[in-house]
Each structure stands twice: as C-alpha cells, then as structure tokens.
Amino acid sequence: MAEEVTSRAATVLQTTVEASRSVRWYYEKVTAAKKNNKPVVWAFGLVPREIWHALDIPVVTLEHFPLLLAAKQLSGKYSQVAEERGFTRDICAYHSCFLGAALSDQLDAYTEKRFPSPDIIVASNFPCNQEVKTPQYLAEHYKCPFFYLDAPINPWGEEIKKHAVEYYETNLERLLVFLEKFGYRPDWAALQESVRLSQHLLRLWNKIVDYRKKAPTPMGAADGYICLYPLFQLPGTGIAVEIYERLLNEVRQRAESGLGVVDEERVRLIWAGLPPAYNLGLLNYPERYGAVVVQSELEWIGGAILDPEALNAKKPLESLARKTLLDFVNPTYSNRINLWKRLTREFKIDGIIAVNKRGCRNLPAGNRLIKDTVYQESRVPMIIFDLDGVDNREYDDAQVKANIDTFVESLLSKKGGRKQ
Amino acid sequence: MKSLETMRRYVREPQLLINGYRALGKKIIGYRCLYVPEEIIHAAGMVPYPLFGGPEPISLADSYLQPYICEFIRNVFDRALEGKLKFLDGLVLCNTCDAVRKMYDHWRTYIKTHLCYIINNPQETYSNHAYSYYYIELQNFRLEMENFSGQKITDENLARSISLYNETRSLLKKAYLLRKQDPAALSGAETLDMVMAAMIMPKEEANTLIRDVLKEAGNRVDRRQNSGPRILITGSIIDQPALIRLVEEMGGMVAADDLCTTSRYFWQEVKGDNPMDALCLYATQRCLCPCMHPAEKRLAHLQELIREFAVEGVIYFNIKYCDPFIFEGVMFKEVLEKTGIPVMVLEAGHDLSGIGQLKTRVQAFIEMLW
Numbered sequence: 001m002a003e004e005v006t007s008r009a010a011t012v013l014q015t016t017v018e019a020s021r022s023v024r025w026y027y028e029k030v031t032a033a034k035k036n037n038k039p040v041v042w043a044f045g046l047v048p049r050e051i052w053h054a055l056d057i058p059v060v061t062l063e064h065f066p067l068l069l070a071a072k073q074l075s076g077k078y079s080q081v082a083e084e085r086g087f088t089r090d091i092c093a094y095h096s097c098f099l100g101a102a103l104s105d106q107l108d109a110y111t112e113k114r115f116p117s118p119d120i121i122v123a124s125n126f127p128c129n130q131e132v133k134t135p136q137y138l139a140e141h142y143k144c145p146f147f148y149l150d151a152p153i154n155p156w157g158e159e160i161k162k163h164a165v166e167y168y169e170t171n172l173e174r175l176l177v178f179l180e181k182f183g184y185r186p187d188w189a190a191l192q193e194s195v196r197l198s199q200h201l202l203r204l205w206n207k208i209v210d211y212r213k214k215a216p217t218p219m220g221a222a223d224g225y226i227c228l229y230p231l232f233q234l235p236g237t238g239i240a241v242e243i244y245e246r247l248l249n250e251v252r253q254r255a256e257s258g259l260g261v262v263d264e265e266r267v268r269l270i271w272a273g274l275p276p277a278y279n280l281g282l283l284n285y286p287e288r289y290g291a292v293v294v295q296s297e298l299e300w301i302g303g304a305i306l307d308p309e310a311l312n313a314k315k316p317l318e319s320l321a322r323k324t325l326l327d328f329v330n331p332t333y334s335n336r337i338n339l340w341k342r343l344t345r346e347f348k349i350d351g352i353i354a355v356n357k358r359g360c361r362n363l364p365a366g367n368r369l370i371k372d373t374v375y376q377e378s379r380v381p382m383i384i385f386d387l388d389g390v391d392n393r394e395y396d397d398a399q400v401k402a403n404i405d406t407f408v409e410s411l412l413s414k415k416g417g418r419k420q
Numbered sequence: 421m422k423s424l425e426t427m428r429r430y431v432r433e434p435q436l437l438i439n440g441y442r443a444l445g446k447k448i449i450g451y452r453c454l455y456v457p458e459e460i461i462h463a464a465g466m467v468p469y470p471l472f473g474g475p476e477p478i479s480l481a482d483s484y485l486q487p488y489i490c491e492f493i494r495n496v497f498d499r500a501l502e503g504k505l506k507f508l509d510g511l512v513l514c515n516t517c518d519a520v521r522k523m524y525d526h527w528r529t530y531i532k533t534h535l536c537y538i539i540n541n542p543q544e545t546y547s548n549h550a551y552s553y554y555y556i557e558l559q560n561f562r563l564e565m566e567n568f569s570g571q572k573i574t575d576e577n578l579a580r581s582i583s584l585y586n587e588t589r590s591l592l593k594k595a596y597l598l599r600k601q602d603p604a605a606l607s608g609a610e611t612l613d614m615v616m617a618a619m620i621m622p623k624e625e626a627n628t629l630i631r632d633v634l635k636e637a638g639n640r641v642d643r644r645q646n647s648g649p650r651i652l653i654t655g656s657i658i659d660q661p662a663l664i665r666l667v668e669e670m671g672g673m674v675a676a677d678d679l680c681t682t683s684r685y686f687w688q689e690v691k692g693d694n695p696m697d698a699l700c701l702y703a704t705q706r707c708l709c710p711c712m713h714p715a716e717k718r719l720a721h722l723q724e725l726i727r728e729f730a731v732e733g734v735i736y737f738n739i740k741y742c743d744p745f746i747f748e749g750v751m752f753k754e755v756l757e758k759t760g761i762p763v764m765v766l767e768a769g770h771d772l773s774g775i776g777q778l779k780t781r782v783q784a785f786i787e788m789l790w
Binding site for chain 1: 483484485486488489490515517518519521522524525526529538540542543544549550552553556557710711713714715738740741743744746747748749750751753755765767
C-alpha cells in the first residue's frame with residue numbers, strides 16, 4: 001500500500017481534539033502505573049470498562065490498542081510478526097496485530113512507549129471466539145495469571161432473560177474476587193459511582209445523537225470515530241463526562257446555527273463495520289459529492305444502545321451485565337438489526353456503506369442480513385465490499401474509492417442529479 | 421465387513437434413513453453441535469439429526485455469509501439454501517463457535533423451518549454456577565421440545581433415551597479402542613464411517629450394527645500387517661474420509677482421532693440418577709471443543725489419547741476460517757512438541773480442494789516419523 005493514499009480524518013469539532021488527547025492521557029497513565037509497579041491488565045473482549053476505572057486498574061485493551069498502531073501505519077508490520085509465529089493471515093487483524101506486538105523482539109518507539117507488559121490477563125468470549133484464544137496463548141507466553149469471563153449470548157433481543165443476566169453478574173463478582181488477589185480490592189462505592197457516571201455519559205450521548213439526526217448533521221462520522229474513545233474506553237470516569245458535556249454544547253450550537261459538515265448536504269450515509277483506522281480520511285471522501293457519513297455503526301459499541309435509565313447505580317454489577325449483554329455486537333443479531341432499522345429511519349439515511357473485515361467472523365457475517373432487512377423496511381440501499389479496518393497491507397485505495405464513487409453517484413442520480 | 425458396509429451405505433445415502441423416519445411419522449430436528457442434548461429431542465418422540473456438509477462446492481451461501489467464515493458452516497447453510505435439507509422440521513443450535521451462532525440468525529431469516537432454536541449453554545465448564553445457569557437453559561429447551569412435538573417428556577422417557585444413547589456411546593468406544601492394537605482391526609476411515617452412521621441412525625439399529633462390527637472385527641483377516649507410524653488426527657470437523665484415508669494410504673496408521681464426528685461424540689457417558697441433572701452435568705463437565713473453557717482440559721484429554729494409543733505424531737487439521745482450531749493449533753503444537761510429539765498443522769477447505777498439496781506434506785510427515 002502506498003503511504004500517500006492514507007489521510008487523517010478531517011474533523012470539524014474542537015472537542016474532538018480533546019477526545020483525542022484523552023487517548024494519550026490514558027496510555028500515559030497506564031505506562032506510569034507500570035513504572036510504579038502497579039499490576040497492568042491486558043483485557044480482551046467487552047469486559048465492562050467501568051470496573052477498571054472504578055478500581056483504578058491500568059488496562060490495555062485489545063479493542064483499542066491495534067487501532068492506535070493502525071493509525072500509525074504499524075498494524076501490518078505486527079500482523080506479519082504473528083504470521084511468522086504460525087498464525088494464519090485469516091485471523092482477525094486486531095488479534096494478529098496485538099499478538100505481533102506482544103511477541104515482537106523489536107518494538108518501534110511508538111509502540112514501546114504505550115505497551116507495558118501484562119501482569120494479569122482477563123478475557124471474555126463476548127463478542128467472539130477469538131477474544132479468548134489470543135489471550136490464552138499470551139497468558140501461556142507471559143506466564144501470566146488468566147481470568148476467563150464467560151458471557152452468555154443474547155438471542156432474545158431487548159428482553160434479555162433474567163437467568164442470563166444473573167449468570168454474567170456472578171461471573172463479574174468472580175472477576176472482582178480474582179482481581180483482589182493482585183491488590184485491587186472491590187470498592188462498592190467506587191463501582192456505584194462508576195455506573196452513575198456511565199449512566200450520565202449515556203444520557204449525554206443520547207442527546208448528542210439527537211442533534212446529529214438533524215440535517216445538515218452538525219457532527220459526522222470522522223468526528224464520531226475519534227469521540228468514541230471516552231464512550232467506549234472511559235465510561236465510568238469523570239473525564240469522559242466532562243468531554244461529552246463540552247461535545248454536547250458544541251454539537252448543540254452547531255445544530256442551532258445550521259452548521260453542517262459540508263456546505264450543502266445532499267446525501268446522508270452510515271458506515272457499517274470498522275472504518276480503516278490507518279486511513280480515516282476515507283470517512284470524508286464522499287464529501288466531495290455533498291455526501292456525508294453521518295455516523296458509523298462502531299460508535300454504538302460498548303452498550304451505547306442501552307436506555308441509560310436501565311442502569312441502576314445501586315446495583316452496579318447487574319447494570320453492567322445488562323449493558324454488556326444488550327450490546328449490538330452480540331454474537332446473535334437481534335439488537336443489531338433493530339439498531340439498523342432505527343438508525344436508517346431516525347437519521348433519514350439515503351445509503352449504507354458496509355465493509356467486510358477479512359478476519360472478523362462477527363459483524364461482516366450480518367451485513368447481508370442487515371441489507372435485506374433494511375431494504376425491505378425502508379428501501380435504503382447498502383453497498384458491501386471488502387475492507388480490513390486494521391490491517392493496512394491489503395488496502396486498495398483505488399478499488400475502495402471506486403466502490404464509494406459508484407454507490408454515491410447512484411444515490412445522487414436517484415435523488416435527482418449529481419453535483420457538478 | 422458386512423455390518424460396516426451397511427453403516428457406510430447410510431452415510432453415503434442418508435435418504436434411506438430419512439425415508440424411514442418419515443414413514444414412521446417422526447419429526448426430524450437438525451442440530452449442531454455436540455452440546456445439543458440429543459436425548460431431549462429423542463424423548464419428545466423426534467429424531468435428532470446432526471448436520472454435515474456435502475461434497476459440492478459452496479455457491480448460494482457465499483452471498484449471505486462472507487467468504488471468510490467457516491467453510492463447513494457455509495457448506496451446511498448452502499445445502500439448506502439449495503433445498504437439500506427440506507426434510508428437516510426444525511433446527512437446534514447451541515452456543516459454540518461464531519459461525520454456528522451466525523447460522524442461527526440466517527436460518528431464521530432465510531430458511532424458515534417451523535423451529536429454529538439456540539441453546540445458550542455456558543462456554544465455561546467445570547463450574548458450579550455454570551451448572552446452575554445451564555440447568556435453566558436445559559429446562560427451557562425441554563419445554564420447547566415438548567411444545568414443538570406435542571408430546572410430554574417424562575423423566576422416565578428421558579432416562580430411557582439417555583440409556584439408549586449411552587449404549588451407543590459405550591459400543592462406539594469399544595470399537596474405537598480396537599485401534600490400540602497393532603495391526604488394528606479397524607482403520608481410521610472405517611471408524612469415521614461407523615461413528616457418522618451411528619450419529620444419524622436410529623440408535624437401536626446402530627447399536628445392533630456396532631455389536632456386529634465388534635464381532636466381525638475379532639475375526640478379521642484383512643487387517644493391515646504393516647501399519648506404519650501411529651498418528652492422531654485432531655482439529656476441525658471432518659465429515660468425509662478423504663484426509664484420513666490419505667494418511668493411511670501414505671503409510672500412516674490413524675491410531676486415534678479427536679473429532680466432532682468421532683471420539684468427541686461418544687467419549688464420555690451421561691451419568692446420574694436424575695436425567696436432567698445428568699444431562700446438565702454431562703454438558704458442563706465436558707470440555708472437548710476449543711470453544712469451551714478451560715483449554716487445559718482439552719489438552720489433557722489429547723495428551724491422554726497420545727499416551728493410551730501410543731501416538732507418535734499428531735496431525736492438527738484446520739478447516740479454513742475455523743478460528744477456535746486455528747488458534748488452538750498454534751498453541752497445542754508448541755506445547756506438544758515440547759513433550760517430544762511432532763505436530764503438523766494442515767489447513768484446507770471443507771471440500772479438501774487442495775488435497776494434492778496436502779498429500780506431499782502428509783507424506784513428508786510420515787517419512788519423518790518412520
């Protein structure tokens with residue numbers, strides 16, 4: 001892949017810069033903790049983040065670290081290391097990239113600075129099988145204590161069964177007991193506060209989403225991707241709430257002033273699956289046609305579809321169990337399909353761009369299902385093509401852009417003429 | 421061997437069995453995988469029918485499930501889309517790999533049998549609270565099967581079904597243990613045919629035939645005299661004998677296997693006086709699938725097989741995009757090789773389209789073991 005074809009996301013919000021800084025702030029905090037001999041956790045799968053923050057546990061997560069490396073064009077290099085150790089190219093690039101960095105003898109300076117070795121490994125099978133296999137391997141490699149957090153799937157949709165919630169809640173209790181062995185004592189007051197802050201964050205998120213539904217949208221997917229970090233990685237912290245309060249103010253002001261992402265918003269798109277972390281500028285690419293990617297599906301990860309009022313700070317673990325098990329990335333698709341019906345309707349979407357990430361067995365497998373369901377309900381079309389959001393080695397810029405060009409042009413012609 | 425020939429015929433022509441079930445007015449419930457309790461379906465007067473792939477290449481399914489998802493499940497789903505599984509009245513799945521879980525939503529949307537149910541079993545085994553949780557899931561499943569069949573599942577019926585299925589397991593294990601001998605009375609390919617047939621046949625008939633296999637095997641005169649290095653095959657599902665036959669043709673002796681279509685199906689029996697307790701215990705204290713935790717239990721089981729069957733080398737077979745085994749293959753290879761057991765990881769499509777290339781590698785592996 002030629003380096004010049006990649007570009008950073010062109011963002012429009014001031015608060016996005018703050019969200020971006022929170023990433024650096026958190027990784028510096030983790031590195032400092034390691035230097036102070038605080039046990040560092042490597043976490044895989046959607047283990048509720050609120051627990052880490054409540055107990056002040058420094059964590060490196062699989063779901064974020066490879067995205068940082070991809071943004072620095074380093075993901076392919078580390079996936080290659082994993083492949084040299086016997087893992088096939090067909091596994092998820094989140095995992096191959098993380099494995100490669102973990103197994104590499106020669107880390108680059110950027111990675112070295114942000115990637116302290118693990119003292120504890122925690123893995124959950126939610127949302128996919130691979131989430132458990134990589135950490136099992138790494139726990140053996142690092143001779144690390146390993147905790148497995150079993151999560152039931154949710155084939156019931158919004159009405160999740162009580163026994164499933166209770167089972168997961170019990171497993172979270174066991175996680176707390178496990179963590180106590182390393183000096184992280186369960187602090188119920190802190191857990192309650194973390195859930196309260198998480199609830200507040202979700203309320204703010206919902207208000208922001210409401211403004212984003214307006215046309216023109218005051219905040220597109222490029223800002224949304226970067227602003228996802230506080231919602232996904234920092235729920236249960238004061239810093240996430242502060243950033244989202246400012247984000248809400250900024251989005252509200254832009255919406256009230258009629259400020260959009262482009263001068264004339266002609267087509268509204270949503271991105272399904274993972275946008276390319278090594279080339280986030282692609283989210284801005286359709287803007288040349290007056291087409292705006294108003295959101296990416298990824299922004300709803302981490303329980304953002306949950307009604308905040310379903311969280312109860314007095315019952316922190318039960319609340320976190322509900323938040324996790326209702327997540328749209330559940331291995332069964334009821335809630336994902338409902339989310340898509342809702343997004344298409346409420347955001348008045350003209351078209352959906354969906355990408356198949358090569359090694360992912362979760363989201364891409366549902367793309368055709370969503371395409372058919374959404375089209376049946378609202379006649380909104382969806383284009384599906386291959387694009388790995390983490391591994392930059394197979395990225396074909398010309399092909400990807402040709403797909404987007406064709407799709408957007410067809411939407412424009414349907415709407416009555418293309419922009420000259 | 422006449423009994424084996426009969427069983428092999430059922431595997432090649434399952435329609436013979438399906439016609440028989442239909443003639444008896446039985447509902448046929450397709451299922452995947454081994455964590456679906458067949459006994460509950462059977463006790464409701466229905467036929468639990470494990471789904472296997474077919475030899476044909478995948479066509480329609482590729483436009484529904486992206487081509488980077490397990491080839492076996494895509495093959496099964498393809499057969500359903502092609503109308504080749506129309507004989508099914510319903511489908512029951514369980515919480516194992518991602519591909520199986522994806523098939524749940526796709527089946528409900530595109531195939532639309534009268535029933536599509538997924539058992540939400542825990543993936544953690546050997547834990548008391550997983551047992552309590554699974555017990556509720558099992559009760560819900562029992563109710564679902566009662567409603568669908570219109571037949572009450574009494575504890576007596578369930579106990580009878582368990583006993584019948586245990587008998588099949590026990591007989592299959594006896595036949596499997598024949599391969600401890602050298603030369604063995606049964607080959608690996610023959611064992612695969614026998615187990616797959618037993619999985620789809622009425623258990624009463626299967627039990628009679630396996631007993632005959634055991635009798636006939638004792639008097640067998642055509643057993644191979646030069647059996648070669650003793651090999652264990654493990655990994656993703658194998659539902660056609662080509663790979664096992666290839667190893668045997670290349671001079672290897674498939675002394676043991678650990679597959680969803682062989683020993684994983686029958687290795688343990690359902691034990692206990694109360695049938696629901698027994699089924700619950702069976703599922704939560706059986707860690708034979710890499711989707712289940714802890715992996716150490718599976719590894720210990722493999723190491724036991726290696727010891728018991730005097731295995732000299734392991735072939736770890738991955739179907740393309742079968743993640744649980746892809747990862748486990750790398751892990752187990754490292755561990756087993758440290759104990760002096762050579763391991764070869766093979767990856768191929770479900771249709772074994774690259775078998776020519778596999779042949780060279782298998783040959784080299786066997787030569788190394790001599």
